[in-house]
Structures are given as structure tokens and as C-alpha cells.
Amino acid sequence: MTTPAPVRPPGRVQRLLRRPVAVAEAVIAQRTVHLAPEPPGARSGVITPDGCTLPSPGTEGALRLEAVGDSLVAGSGVDSQGQALTPRIARLLAAGTGEDVAWSTHARLGSTMRRVRYRFLPEVDQADVLLVCAGSNDLLARRSLAEWEEDLEAVLDDAAGRARHVVVCSAGQLYRSPVLMRTLRRVLREWTDAQTEASAAICARRRVPYVDVAHCDLAEGFWAQDGFHPSAAGYEMAASMVTEPMLSALGATRTGSPLRQDH
Structure with a gap:
């Protein structure tokens, strides 16, 4: 595992010089980087504490986990939805509760937080746990920090009425993608740092758990074949990180214990 080294903030002149180079590198990346598609498979299911999969209709009495977001939630980088982030979290939650x-x-x-706000979040209702995960595409689209903060605030306002517990996950580590060029990665690191800091502050004010996967160690074999999205090992790493605050919020441990006293 490797930890991203601290970044010394560049001066104003250095930032201005980097910007056109980063824009040019982004254009090159759009033409040359072939992103992994969303994998096929069902986007819902039921998982038992022993890891078995049940038909979706058998959901009565089950703990409800919903996830909204971008390609990290859609599972780009793996071969099937069953290997993606949400079912991995579900397995850990089932075992832990x-x-x-x-x-x-x-x-x-390709979804931004704005698309989460207006498209995906309205599809969620009465969840026990809701995962919100976006941010990378906001960075790539060069949306302002003010726009990001507005959308995240609005998402959390809405989510509070749709789920008992909400957990927010940061953008990924695009600035370490092996298929992006050097200056673009540096600029993305600066923007990622700013977005993460703002997001953590918003979540702290609301007492919403915030999982920073943008500055953590990366598991061995983290990158998928496209060099842009997580592999199965990467999704397992992220699932483990995200599940911890969920179990804490639910009042359970990984050893497993009945918990839903208010249902």
C-alpha cells in the first residue's frame, strides 16, 4: 500500500501556468482513455448474513441499503454488478448486523452531484442506510466549489427525509490514475483536496459520517484494466471503509447482533 504524499500548495503564478496545460491534457485523455462501461447485472437484491443471495421480492423485514452516485456506485471496472460497491457493502452489513x-x-x-440531486435521490424512499458517492465528475467538469457545496447541501437536506442514516463518500483518487498525464493529475489533486475539505466540513456540521477515500492507502491491484476505475480489489477496499460508519450508526458490530429496536 502507498499513501499519497502531502502536496505543497502552488503559488498563484504556478497555478495559472498549469491550467492551460491541464486543460490540454484533459482533452487528450478524453480522446485516448477508454473507460470501462457499467457492468451488466441486477442493480438490486437481498443478501443474508451468511452471504447467500435471495430473490429481490423477498425483502420484507430486511435492512434496506440504497446507494446513489456516479461510476463508483455503478460499478465500472468490474465484470458484473454483483462485484460492484453496493452489494459488497450489503454483504458486510449483513454479516455485521x-x-x-x-x-x-x-x-x-459520468454523473455529477447535481445529477444525484435531481435524478437518483428522488428514486430513494424509506431506506435504513443511504450511501451518497460522487465528486469525480464534478472535478473533471470543472464545476466550481460553490456549485459543489450547494448541491451537496441540497442532497443532504433531501436525504434526511429519505433514510434513517446517511453516509457520504468522497471522490476517488483520480490524481493517481496511471492513464492521466502529470500536470492534469497535479491539478486534480489540488481540486480534490479542496472538494474533500469542503465536503468534510458540511458533513461535520450535519453530523453525517464522511468517508475520505481520496487520501487513503490504495489496496494492491486497486486499478481496473482501464486505469481509471477500481478493480474488484479496489471496490472491496472502499466497501470496507464505507461499511464501518454504517455499522456504527446502526449500533452493530461486525460480530453480528440484532439491532433495529425502532422497527
Whole structure:
């Protein structure tokens, strides 16, 4: 595992000089980087504490996990939806709570937080746990920090009425993508740092757990074949990180114990 080294903030002149180079490198990346598609498979299901999969109709009494977001939620980089982030979280939650977990994914490749706000979040209702995961495409689209903050605030306002517990996950580590060029990666690191800091502050004010996967160690074999999205190992790493605050919020441990006292 490797930890991203601290970045010394560049001066104003250096930032101005980097910008056109980064824009040019982004154009090159759009033409040369072939992104992994969203994998096929069902985007909902039920998982038992022993890891078995049940038909989706058998959801009565199950803990409800919903996830909204971008390609990290849609599972780009793996071969099937069953290997993607949401069902991996569901398996860990089922094992940790001792309950069946009914999971559902609402996401698309290329989605920004604004699309989450207006398209995917309205599809969620009465979830026990809701994962919100976006940000990378906001960075790539050069949306302003003010726009990001507005959309995240609005998403959390809406999510509070749709789920008992909400967990937010940061953008990924695009600045370490092996298929992006050097100056673009540096600029993306600066923007990622700013977005992460703003997001953490918003979530802290609302007492919403925030998982920073933008500055963590990367598991061995983290990158998928496209060099842009996580592999199966990458999604397993992220699932483990995201599940911890979910179990804490639910009042359970990984050893498993009945928990839903208010249901």
C-alpha cells in the first residue's frame, strides 16, 4: 500500500501556468482513455448474513441499503454488478448486523452531484442506510466549489427525509490514475483536496459520517484494466471503509447482533 504524499500548495503564478496545460491534457485523455462501461447485472437484491443471495421480492423485514452516485456506485471496472460497491457493502452489513440486507443501486457513469440531486435521490424512499458517492465528475467538469457545496447541501437536506442514516463518500483518487498525464493529475489533486475539505466540513456540521477515500492507502491491484476505475480489489477496499460508519450508526458490530429496536 502507498499513501499519497502531502502536496505543497502552488503559488498563484504556478497555478495559472498549469491550467492551460491541464486543460490540454484533459482533452487528450478524453480522446485516448477508454473507460470501462457499467457492468451488466441486477442493480438490486437481498443478501443474508451468511452471504447467500435471495430473490429481490423477498425483502420484507430486511435492512434496506440504497446507494446513489456516479461510476463508483455503478460499478465500472468490474465484470458484473454483483462485484460492484453496493452489494459488497450489503454483504458486510449483513454479516455485521446478523440481518438480511436488501440493496439497490441508483447511479450512472459520468454523473455529477447535481445529477444525484435531481435524478437518483428522488428514486430513494424509506431506506435504513443511504450511501451518497460522487465528486469525480464534478472535478473533471470543472464545476466550481460553490456549485459543489450547494448541491451537496441540497442532497443532504433531501436525504434526511429519505433514510434513517446517511453516509457520504468522497471522490476517488483520480490524481493517481496511471492513464492521466502529470500536470492534469497535479491539478486534480489540488481540486480534490479542496472538494474533500469542503465536503468534510458540511458533513461535520450535519453530523453525517464522511468517508475520505481520496487520501487513503490504495489496496494492491486497486486499478481496473482501464486505469481509471477500481478493480474488484479496489471496490472491496472502499466497501470496507464505507461499511464501518454504517455499522456504527446502526449500533452493530461486525460480530453480528440484532439491532433495529425502532422497527
